[in-house]
Amino acid sequence: MSRPVIHQLPSDYHQAEQLILLEHGKLLLINILALLPLVIALVVMGSWWVLVLRLRGSIAGGVGADWSPLFWLLLVFVLIIIIHEGLHGLAIHFAGHKPRFGVLLSKGAFYATADNALFWRDDFLIIALAPIVGITLLGMALVWLLPDTAAYYVALGVVLNAANSIGDLWMTTVTLRYPSTALVRDQMDSMTVYIKS
8 A cells, every 4th residue: 555645744743853964064974984885885896796707707898998997987977976866866756756856066966856745764765775776786787798898887886886875875774763654854965754743
């Protein structure tokens, strides 16, 4: 049974917690914490790379084999941002809201949100985790399918995305402390959790 799409906070709910990720005092902490998913993704993708090479062998050449590393890095950076925010937006859409995309230039952050939207806890968890799960799985499939050069940069993109997902992981950790009846409002660089009184 699906739950209704909510825009107005019900009268029997009250604010339980607000998390502002990109406030001045947390920027250094969030960048340090980003090393944790980065290292985990390095281990996962490095192990996957070794397994792929062992099982299917090396594939030389292919599109992009002669591209400069700088071009590859720029391409990976741009594509990861687009896919990451696009997956957030797709999950927002499936939760019944209209996604809006943007960038906070002063904080160097891209975002996908929905204006005046309240998400059920489980819907918000899907929205928060869609990019790290989706990009990791897609990246693993592409590493298997693509020639070595392209596969290497895809794997690098997965690692960079994992580090970039630290805000999503932090919000997930906060959200999991509340029951499934909790409502979450996403506000670009922050979130507010509401629970029944």
